[in-house]
Amino acid sequence: MKLYKTLTLATAIGFATAMSGCSDWLDYTPKDKQLYEQQFSTAEGFHTTVNGIYTQLTSSSLYGYNLSYGPIDAMGLSFDVGQANNTMYQFKSANYTGDLASSVLTSIWSTAYNTILNANLVLQALEEFPDVLKEQDAAMIKAEMLAVRAYIHFDLTRIFGPIPSVKITGDAVPYADTPEATKRDRLPADVIINEHILVDLSEAQEIMKNYDPIINEGVLNTDGGSTAANWERYRQLRLNYYAVTLLKARAYLWLGDYPNALAEARKLTDDPNVNNVFPWVVPNKLLANITNPDCGFSTECLFGFYRNDISNIYKNSFSSSLSSDQLLQVRRNYINILFPATSDYRYQTQWRSAPSINAGYEFIKYQSFTPSSTAPEFWATFYGLLRLPEAYYIAAESALNEGDLDAARGYINTVLAARGVPDLDPSVTTANLQKEIELEYVRELRGEGQSFFLLKRLNATVGEYYSPNKIHLDGSTGTGFDTPAKASRYNVPIPSGETY
Numbered sequence: 001m002k003l004y005k006t007l008t009l010a011t012a013i014g015f016a017t018a019m020s021g022c023s024d025w026l027d028y029t030p031k032d033k034q035l036y037e038q039q040f041s042t043a044e045g046f047h048t049t050v051n052g053i054y055t056q057l058t059s060s061s062l063y064g065y066n067l068s069y070g071p072i073d074a075m076g077l078s079f080d081v082g083q084a085n086n087t088m089y090q091f092k093s094a095n096y097t098g099d100l101a102s103s104v105l106t107s108i109w110s111t112a113y114n115t116i117l118n119a120n121l122v123l124q125a126l127e128e129f130p131d132v133l134k135e136q137d138a139a140m141i142k143a144e145m146l147a148v149r150a151y152i153h154f155d156l157t158r159i160f161g162p163i164p165s166v167k168i169t170g171d172a173v174p175y176a177d178t179p180e181a182t183k184r185d186r187l188p189a190d191v192i193i194n195e196h197i198l199v200d201l202s203e204a205q206e207i208m209k210n211y212d213p214i215i216n217e218g219v220l221n222t223d224g225g226s227t228a229a230n231w232e233r234y235r236q237l238r239l240n241y242y243a244v245t246l247l248k249a250r251a252y253l254w255l256g257d258y259p260n261a262l263a264e265a266r267k268l269t270d271d272p273n274v275n276n277v278f279p280w281v282v283p284n285k286l287l288a289n290i291t292n293p294d295c296g297f298s299t300e301c302l303f304g305f306y307r308n309d310i311s312n313i314y315k316n317s318f319s320s321s322l323s324s325d326q327l328l329q330v331r332r333n334y335i336n337i338l339f340p341a342t343s344d345y346r347y348q349t350q351w352r353s354a355p356s357i358n359a360g361y362e363f364i365k366y367q368s369f370t371p372s373s374t375a376p377e378f379w380a381t382f383y384g385l386l387r388l389p390e391a392y393y394i395a396a397e398s399a400l401n402e403g404d405l406d407a408a409r410g411y412i413n414t415v416l417a418a419r420g421v422p423d424l425d426p427s428v429t430t431a432n433l434q435k436e437i438e439l440e441y442v443r444e445l446r447g448e449g450q451s452f453f454l455l456k457r458l459n460a461t462v463g464e465y466y467s468p469n470k471i472h473l474d475g476s477t478g479t480g481f482d483t484p485a486k487a488s489r490y491n492v493p494i495p496s497g498e499t500y
Contacts, residue, residue: 040125043133047231050141053118053148054238058305061111063385067155069313069328069366069447071104075489076451078442079328080359088328094489106495108159112152113176119145121179136211137231143207147239147247149177150200153192154251158453161189163490164254165459173494186494193251201248208241215241218277221378236301236382242268242277243303243386249394254457262398268391269411278302278388280418286349292369294379295349301384308381311368313447318363320354329359338443341421346443365447389415389444397437405430412436415444456490 039045058064066072074081074091081088090101122145126138133141153175162170174184175196187196213220213232220233236243245267252261268274281297298304317328339347354362368380396411405428412433413423424436441454454460 036125037129040129040132043137046122046125046133046137046141049118049122050144053115053122053145054305056111056115056118057148057152058307058383059111061107062115062152063305063449064307064383066104066108068383068385068449069317070449071101072159072449072452073328073447075492076449076453076455078330078446078451079363080331081328082325084325096492102495105492109156109495112156116149116152116176117179117181119148120177123149124179139207139211140232143204143211143244144239146200146204146207147244150197150204151239151247154197154247154254157189157192157197158254158456159492160494161192163459163487164189164256164457168255190255193255198248198251201244201251204239205241205244205248208244212241214277215273236278236303237306239303242274246302246386246388246391246394249391253394253398258398258401261394262402265391265395265398268388269395269414274388281345283345283420286345290369292377292380293349294377295365295367295369296379296382296384297387298379298382298384300388301382301386302388303386304382304384306381307383310366310381310383313366314364314368318366320357320362324358327357329357329362332359334359335361338439343420344443345419350446363447385448387444387448389418389440390450393437393440393444397434400430400433400437405433408433408437412440415440455486459486459490461486 039049056062060066060070071088071091073079074088075094077092081092083089087100087104090096090098091104095101096105123142126133126142130138132138153173157172161172162168168190169188171186172189172192174186175192176184177196209215212235214235219235221236222233224230224233245264249261249264249268252258252264278301279299281294281299285294287293316322317326320327335347335351339351342348350363350365351361352364354360366383368376392411392415396408399405399411400408409424409426409428416423424433428436438454438458441450445451
């Protein structure tokens with residue numbers, strides 16, 4: 001599609017310009033100052049730099065692998081992995097000081113802060129060159145860069161910070177709000193979230209409320225015909241008002257601030273316009289479509305990124321044709337327990353029987369069914385990172401903690417109805433509903449890096465049961481699965497010698 005060619009070209013230019021020699025830019029030598037002024041002297045310069053930042057955000061070092069279906073999912077025990085798969089096994093075993101795991105954590109840290117510093121550079125340039133962009137353009141770029149900065153800092157806090165229910169005041173990570181690469185002190189988790197992350201997200205949200213075209217025009221999911229025309233289109237490929245609102249709800253939930261988490265989540269669950277912009281996936285695009293089903297439920301994704309080789313995720317990690325050393329799979333019988341209702345669209349479209357492997361099922365969420373084409377379906381090249389159903393899970397858990405079991409059940413039933421699953425039993429207990437919420441995270445967000453954060457936020461041991469059948473979150477059964485101890489799994493060390 002022309003749009004993707006446009007995005008790829010713009011991203012490549014932005015990445016080359018904004019990301020190469022980052023430390024040199026930040027030193028501000030006379031030559032670099034000239035380059036800096038030249039880059040931000042035009043709207044195109046701003047646009048290509050912003051696209052470069054999104055490219056860095058969705059690179060394999062961050063959400064293109066490490067913080068989605070890769071190491072972070074191994075940390076959350078989403079998939080079983082053999083010892084011969086050295087890097088992933090170190091993460092599964094929480095051996096974070098192992099040579100391979102340590103190298104990956106260093107890459108996550110350095111790429112994350114490099115991306116943050118460049119977002120800060122754009123924010124600085126907006127102040128120094130106020131007449132280059134039109135009002136809406138400048139406002140939206142500012143809001144998106146604030147959101148990028150908060151998004152990354154929040155996940156760094158969740159990875160390297162303390163277990164929130166144990167010591168939310170424990171040290172997390174430094175917060176970088178200027179483009180200078182300098183030593184900054186680590187901040188307590190509650191301080192970095194309350195005084196920085198939520199502040200940035202709130203400012204971005206307020207700006208977007210007034211300027212984001214997604215609110216009145218939707219995602220604008222058509223090609224505008226040129227680079228300039230496409231800048232404000234395909235809003236789910238950029239952090240937008242609804243994605244930022246979900247991030248705020250996530251942050252409040254991490255703090256255990258249920259009233260505010262519920263308030264933010266309800267801006268998504270209770271607003272009819274949200275379902276107009278992000279409608280539930282249509283069943284006939286799944287069950288009645290065997291050639292190119294939308295297995296990623298793309299219409300419900302608030303934010304994600306373009307990836308033209310998405311089928312390689314399946315081929316390189318989840319295909320039953322892989323050797324046991326390469327294959328990421330769940331434990332045998334886990335799928336049958338995870339999906340007691342076989343009518344569940346997720347069961348029918350994201351998993352496939354594979355008798356040749358131990359699990360008996362292979363994960364096909366990222367298998368692209370679309371034949372090679374110059375104009376593939378949008379979902380065949382789209383990887384979702386923030387999903388509407390999560391807002392319902394946050395609302396349900398928050399309502400439950402506020403003592404409103406009926407409301408909590410209603411939020412979960414809304415998602416179940418959209419998945420072809422019967423409502424929960426009206427007599428469901430608070431404890432069983434909490435387990436159902438946790439299982440919904442596992443069913444819905446597998447392959448997106450969220451299981452580790454769920455476990456850490458709950459301070460759950462691997463041996464805690466997640467269903468009446470006594471199945472663990474990683475698919476194992478019985479006792480003795482708490483090795484290493486949860487304190488070791490959740491307390492991830494900051495890479496040695498790394499500052500920002």
